[in-house]
Amino acid sequence: MAKITKKAFGELSNGRRITLYTLENGSGMQLSVMDYGARVQSILVPDREGKSIDVALGYEDLKSYEADDKYLGAIVGRWAGRIAFGDLPIEDEKYVLECNEGRNHLHGGSLGGYDKKVWTAEEKDGALRLTYMSPAGEGGYPGDLKIAVTYALSEKNEFVISYEAEANGDTVCNLTQNTHFNLEGFSSGPVLDQKLCIFAEKYTPTDNEMIPDGRILLVEGTPLDFREMKEIGERIDAPFSQMRWAGGYDHNFVLDQTPAEEEAKELGLGEDASCPVDYAKLHKLAHAYADRTGIHMYAYTTQPGVQFYSGNHLDGVLAGKAGAAFTPRTGFALDAQNFPDAVHHANFPQPILRSGKKWHAQTVYVFRADR
Incomplete structure (x- = not known):
């Protein structure tokens, strides 16, 4: 069971005091999370020499988090990703969301987004549970949404994120955790030589405003083919419209639903009784690796x-x-979520959460180092 300590992290401009919680296991890993935005502030993991490396981008002071517009380490929602023109149709009703990225809506908006909210934190069985009640109308969304996000840390260096949500009116629910990783350390510079495999043979192409056009295409023959380990920077500047429009990678990959259970057994995962994870319910998301530190990150999800x-x-x-x-390309994110703009594409998984129904999701990031 992880040990949890806490300390003051300063006061917001409105005088609200913020607390930083640190989860620490017996394997040399630490995870620090604050109740402002349910943000991950640091992730310390051992490298191949046993040295602690902080692999999460973040700030040292609360003032910077208040000014941050990159959502570093935050829970984002009520909708993670983009919705075209801020137009949210639910059945016969249409709702208007804040357009905070040009003509489009992103990550819940700049006013209603969960990255700027103060969450209620509770230590429970060696995990940190953060809750927030999002009222109807916040960000333009219908229905009250009661949210709980639990962060847990196992002795096997599994960082487990469990989501729960319940609405009292029909709405949408699509939350994710937006930590930006750098497996060579947060201050080491660009991540272009770090390697990545994504378990997806398809992706959803976008227009030049990064809004999906409704198609689901194969990654084969494109710079988005990460089915085998490749350096992130190998094709990041390829003369391909998707890359030019995004300025690199900013794309939704359709996960293959490759079962996680076999790999989890090989890595000895799911064996910590104080932090149980049922890998039979998860599928493989990605595997990232940094040569310089020897740090591997394996990712699994239900999304x-x-x-x-x-x-x-x-x-x-x-x-x-x-x-x-x-600066650009000094961190990468792997945000497990529903497809962007799914509300406008019937062929995408639909994110509607009906009144009185509950939504659950789980994502796990596992850290290991070469020996």
């Missing part, structure tokens, strides 16, 4: 898609931890 983002719009305006400059 149908993953948004792979190569940090194209990190701009270095806010100084990161230890004064690090988070």
